[in-house]
Amino acid sequence: MHSEEYFSLISSRLTHHTTTNVSGMIMAFISKPSCLILAVTPANSDLANSDALKLAKEVDPEGIRTIGVLTKLDLMDDGTDARDILDNKILPLRRGYIGIVNRSQKDIDGNKDIKAAQAAERKYFLSHPSYRHLADRAGTGFLQKTLNQQLTNHIREVLPSLRGKLEQQLMAMEGEVKEFRLQGHGGKEDKAARPRVMMQ
Helix, strand or coil: CCHHHCEEEEECCCCHHHHHHHHHHHHHHHCCCCCEEEEEEECCCCHHHCHHHHHHHHHCCCCCCEEEEEECHHHCCCCCCCHHHHCCCCCCCCCCEEECCCCCHHHHHCCCCHHHHHHHHHHHHHHCCCCHHHHHHCCHHHHHHHHHHHHHHHHHHHHHHHHHHHHHHHHHHHHHHHHHHHHHCCCCCCHHHCCCCCCC
């Protein structure tokens, strides 16, 4: 059982050429009803034109399987914020949006570790007048925790139907194998050659 059956990430930072090349591969994954979609969009771009959300909407028009992530909140123009988006009032998703603040290139060049970066991120949300009310449901740590919880719950929800499909496929395959062996032995089944099927 592969994790990509359940979880796919789409980034909105795709060039036209790249989008053309990978859109088919992305759609192959996110079209599956068993797949959660992580749509990542920079907050300093136009959310309405987000490639990630556009692709997600094609296969999940009601936003049931899509989790929105807004990055680079600290790079938005002065006087603007993403409060209404993070409060799920604009382009709402059933699973909502989570805002994060990435390490800057200066932080990376200066070898700022993840722990220090998360502390700075936490301080940013607590001190920002538009975001302090959602500081406990924002940030990289909260995103990680939320994804773990939602993925676990989603797998638990879809597992029964997947198990049923696998059992149906197994029965059909066993029927085909039995028919093939009967044809190969004059109508008599060769029980000694019956395949063993293991499900992991």
